[in-house]
Amino acid sequence: MARGRGWSPVRGSGNLARVSDGQLREPWVRPDDIEARRLEAEARAEISDEHELHGIGLTAIARCSGCDDAVFRCEDETFAVVHLSYVRPDRPPWPRTTRLGGFIALELVMDQHEH
Numbered sequence: 587m588a589r590g591r592g593w594s595p596v597r598g599s600g601n602l603a604r605v606s607d608g609q610l611r612e613p614w615v616r617p618d619d620i621e622a623r624r625l626e627a628e629a630r631a632e633i634s635d636e637h638e639l640h641g642i643g644l645t646a647i648a649r650c651s652g653c654d655d656a657v658f659r660c661e662d663e664t665f666a667v668v669h670l671s672y673v674r675p676d677r678p679p680w681p682r683t684t685r686l687g688g689f690i691a692l693e694l695v696m697d698q699h700e701h
């Protein structure tokens with residue numbers, strides 16, 4: 587199911603990071619197309635055969651302005667927060683990955699993200 591940019595907004599999430607409507611809260615920023623392609627290429631290069639995200643299509647939807655965390659939408663409609671390591675390929679479990687089943691869980695993780 588390719589929903590692309592036409593995500594429906596998540597209602598009632600208060601001040602949480604609004605992943606779905608483009609209003610990301612600091613330190614999260616939405617990458618432009620060039621940055622998104624770079625993040626996706628970097629993740630692909632770091633993820634080796636044994637990594638849990640191997641073989642899953644990733645679309646970059648957010649990155650942290652304060653660290654190397656990036657948020658990807660997976661082709662199976664889950665989400666993954668990946669701490670890019672810039673080691674290509676890295677050795678599992680790196681790049682460190684948090685998989686999330688939906689918007690609500692993702693927004694909570696993004697909202698609680700701190701350095």
Ligand SMILES: [Zn+2]
Nearest residue numbers: 650652653655
């Ligand atoms: Zn961060």
